[in-house]
Amino acid sequence: MSFRWLAFPLILLLFCITAAAFLFAFAVVLVYPALPSLEVLTDYQPKVPLRVYSADGKLIGEFGEERRAVIAIEKVPKPMIAAILAAEDERFYQHSGVDYIGVARAALSNFVSGGVRQGASTITMQVARNFFLSKEKTITRKFNEMLLAFKIEHSLAKDQILQLYINQIYLGQRAYGFAAAAQIYFGKPLEKLTLAEYAMLAGLPKAPSRFNPIVNPKRAKQRQQYVLGRMRALGQITDAQFAEADEQHLVVK
Numbered sequence: 001m002s003f004r005w006l007a008f009p010l011i012l013l014l015f016c017i018t019a020a021a022f023l024f025a026f027a028v029v030l031v032y033p034a035l036p037s038l039e040v041l042t043d044y045q046p047k048v049p050l051r052v053y054s055a056d057g058k059l060i061g062e063f064g065e066e067r068r069a070v071i072a073i074e075k076v077p078k079p080m081i082a083a084i085l086a087a088e089d090e091r092f093y094q095h096s097g098v099d100y101i102g103v104a105r106a107a108l109s110n111f112v113s114g115g116v117r118q119g120a121s122t123i124t125m126q127v128a129r130n131f132f133l134s135k136e137k138t139i140t141r142k143f144n145e146m147l148l149a150f151k152i153e154h155s156l157a158k159d160q161i162l163q164l165y166i167n168q169i170y171l172g173q174r175a176y177g178f179a180a181a182a183q184i185y186f187g188k189p190l191e192k193l194t195l196a197e198y199a200m201l202a203g204l205p206k207a208p209s210r211f212n213p214i215v216n217p218k219r220a221k222q223r224q225q226y227v228l229g230r231m232r233a234l235g236q237i238t239d240a241q242f243a244e245a246d247e248q249h250l251v252v253k
Contacts, residue, residue, distance in 0.1 A: 035148055036132050038155050041164060046070060046176070069179035073163040077191050080178060082237075083202035084166070086230040089123040093158055097124045097149035123165050124149040126205070130168055171201065172208035185213060185252050195237065196245040199227040213252045 047066050085092050091099050102120045121129070128148035133141055152161060171181040181201050182190040193201075203211050203223035213220035225246060232242045 035144070035151055038152060040131055041127070041152065041156065041160075044164060044167075046167060066176050067174045067180045067184060068167070068176045069183065070167050070177065071179040071190065073159045073166070075191070076163075076166055076178070077193070077198070079195055080190060080193070080198045080202070081162070082231060083195075083198045083227055084123075084162075084178075086234055086236060087199075087202040087227045088126070088205060090230070090234060092123050092162070095122060097153040098122060098146050121145075122149065124152055124161055126169070127161055127165050128152060130170075131164075169205050170208055171204040172212045173214065186250075187253050194245070194248060195241060196224065196228075196248040196250060199231070199245060200224045200250060203227045213250065217252075 046068055089099065089102075091102060095102075099120065099122050102122070125145050125148075128145050129135065129141075132148060133145055156164075167177040167179070169178075170176055171178065173181075173184050175181040175184045178201055179190045181204065182188055182193055182197070185201070186193060186197055188197075200213055200220060200223075203220065203226065206223070210216060211220045211223040228237070228242050228245055231237045232239065237245075
């Protein structure tokens with residue numbers, strides 16, 4: 001008798017898992033063919049502002065709603081890439097669009113903290129959302145985001161996806177992309193920034209207004225320290241580099 005009572009919950013759990021898997025597969029079959037074309041990604045043509053220069057080549061002014069400076073992935077400094085991956089998607093080059101390990105870790109962290117403190121959106125999922133979807137927090141949008149991430153990963157190389165993210169993500173102050181943000185926040189090209197400045201920029205995608213170093217310098221510093229801490233934990237920087245970057249006083253425009 002006791003064996004029956006133990007077996008029943010296991011059979012019920014197995015049935016629920018099987019039913020959920022069947023429903024998920026059925027939804028994929030229905031939704032996947034209707035996903036948008038990826039032409040906007042493969043033929044990326046962002047809005048670039050009109051720039052006016054003086055006779056000696058100095059920038060006089062920019063005109064346009066979006067401040068943007070497109071940069072090839074080969075030109076992005078390695079510390080910038082390391083900071084972005086540490087902050088947003090440390091397993092970017094290992095997963096296939098959806099990081100199941102990251103999902104499990106975020107779920108555990110949120111359960112322990114009693115609230116939604118960590119997300120599980122990969123860089124590929126963020127690209128899908130920024131180009132094709134709204135930011136409404138619904139199950140349908142998240143499902144479509146995951147399917148689009150799989151489609152993007154199937155069609156584009158990892159470096160292509162990362163390049164799209166680096167150039168398209170909104171970082172506050174009308175800045176789209178990290179090259180534009182470097183000029184807007186620090187008045188320097190991306191390759192001239194310090195580790196502390198890279199970490200500050202890498203912390204912006206999560207909440208550009210909340211971690212804006214101009215509007216909220218205290219929160220921006222806390223977020224920068226988090227990014228530096230993740231870089232140190234992943235072995236991307238040493239303790240000495242962490243301390244030096246943490247102590248550097250940043251001057252923002």
